[in-house]
Amino acid sequence: QKEVEQDPGPLSVPEGAIVSLNCTYSNSAFQYFMWYRQYSRKGPELLMYTYSSGNKEDGRFTAQVDKSSKYISLFIRDSQPSDSATYLCAMPWIPYNNNDMRFGAGTRLTVKP
Amino acid sequence: EADIYQTPRYLVIGTGKKITLECSQTMGHDKMYWYQQDPGMELHLIHYSYGVNSTEKGDLSSESTVSRIRTEHFPLTLESARPSHTSQYLCASSRGREARDEQYFGPGTRLTVT
Structure with missing residues (x-):
């Protein structure tokens, strides 16, 4: 079992x-x-x-963490064509020492005008 | 935009050749990393460095070697390239020792070994 699982998509949505x-x-x-x-x-x-758990908002982006379910999410509101990219989740393996970062495979997102 | 540079951006080379992928950063960061990225796969750490004269292997077995003679420079060398080395190689650096410290990535070198 991989330590970090991420659906690679691709994901295509309208603007x-x-x-x-x-x-x-x-x-x-x-x-x-x-x-x-x-x-x-x-x-x-x-x-x-x-x-830790909870939500963090930054403009149109909201990151959500549910530690009890070991599940994290990134929400993009009012998606724009400029948001078309691959999004990778990442988690440092050992606190205070990020030489060992675990990355997901990345989800490729396309936002169509 | 991050001040971290990689050359060449694209390289096609024959089996058995020796190659060096260059990585330089102008941010004065002590920590530097090399990752391998393949389509649909997670980034794999192949080498990292805490500073000058410090190098360590990452979690992905690699036949490459690295050196860190200067803070700003972290080249990766393949003594004898093979088709299995075909991949995207990403160099990164970070400021300090905190887990949440951002890693700044270069644009990558796409290597194809024929």
Whole structure:
């Protein structure tokens, strides 16, 4: 069983839709949860991170963590064509030492105008 | 945009050749990483470094080697390329020791070994 599972998609939605991207994980020791966004032919860039359970909002993006279910989500409201990218969830394996980051496979999202 | 650079961006090379993938960052970060990324697969850490003269292997077995002679430079070398080395290689760096510290990625080198 992979430590971090993420549906690779691809996911295609119309402009303005609400998008839900999800990851599950198996290790209850994970404490930080990150979302990276990767545009085509670019490296990933950090979009959001959360610590512990609950929601965190940043503009049109909301990151949600449910530690009891080992499930994290990224919601995108009013999706735009510029949101078309691959979204990777990531979790540092050992707190305070992120040389060992576990990444999901990434979900490829296309937002159609 | 992150100040981390990778060259070449694309490389097609024959089996048995020696290659070096370059990675440089101008942010003064101590920690640097090399990842391998294949379609539909998670990023796999192949090497990392805490600073000058420090290198460690990651969780993915790799036939490559790295060096860290200068803070800003972290090249990856394959002594004898094979078709199984065909992949996207991403270099990254981070500022410090906190788990939540952001990793800044370069644009990647897409390597094809024929």
